[in-house]
Amino acid sequence: MAQLTPEERAAAIEELEDSRARLLAAIEGVTEEQWARRPAEDRWTIAECIEHVGAAELPLERLFATGAREQPTEEERRKIRRKDDYVRTFLRDRSQKGEAPERIRPKGRFATREEAVATFEERRAANIAWVRATTEPLRDRFGKHPFADVIDGYQWLLFLSAHCDRHAAQIEEIRREISRPA
Numbered sequence: 001m002a003q004l005t006p007e008e009r010a011a012a013i014e015e016l017e018d019s020r021a022r023l024l025a026a027i028e029g030v031t032e033e034q035w036a037r038r039p040a041e042d043r044w045t046i047a048e049c050i051e052h053v054g055a056a057e058l059p060l061e062r063l064f065a066t067g068a069r070e071q072p073t074e075e076e077r078r079k080i081r082r083k084d085d086y087v088r089t090f091l092r093d094r095s096q097k098g099e100a101p102e103r104i105r106p107k108g109r110f111a112t113r114e115e116a117v118a119t120f121e122e123r124r125a126a127n128i129a130w131v132r133a134t135t136e137p138l139r140d141r142f143g144k145h146p147f148a149d150v151i152d153g154y155q156w157l158l159f160l161s162a163h164c165d166r167h168a169a170q171i172e173e174i175r176r177e178i179s180r181p182a
Contacts, residue, residue, distance in 0.1 A: 002139030015161035026171040039177040048106035055104040057123035070142035087155045091162035
């Protein structure tokens with residue numbers, strides 16, 4: 001069974017912590033008007049971005065206990081192992097657009113900004129704590145990702161960080177767009 005190396009664990013924790021900090025920095029100083037303002041008819045608000053990130057912050061313990069059940073061949077596993085950098089970069093690339101899966105699209109889940117941010121913070125903290133403590137053989141757990149096809153458990157950790165960074169960048173774009181004079 002392929003346990004995370006100490007280097008992989010440390011890198012995943014660092015990426016999860018750093019992307020969390022970047023997301024929170026992106027919303028720092030956002031006014032209530034900016035929080036709810038749509039930059040264009042077909043674009044998300046900052047509130048919707050935070051809701052989506054919180055919804056996508058899957059409880060990793062549950063994901064690996066109930067999901068991540070793909071069984072790739074040995075050759076497919078070797079190819080998957082080479083996806084680490086791809087997972088780190090493709091989702092951060094804002095030039096590539098994709099449709100969020102229905103279950104994590106914004107739906108007005110949170111009554112307040114504080115509730116939305118607290119939900120993300122709690123889920124991310126729980127995931128970081130889980131990564132610190134897990135003995136799961138994450139390199140031997142495989143699940144189908146909506147944009148990256150089959151990835152391993154370590155790559156799911158990288159995905160959460162990249163996803164968070166993607167939406168931090170989106171929030172920065174929204175802030176620039178809504179602050180321009182009409």
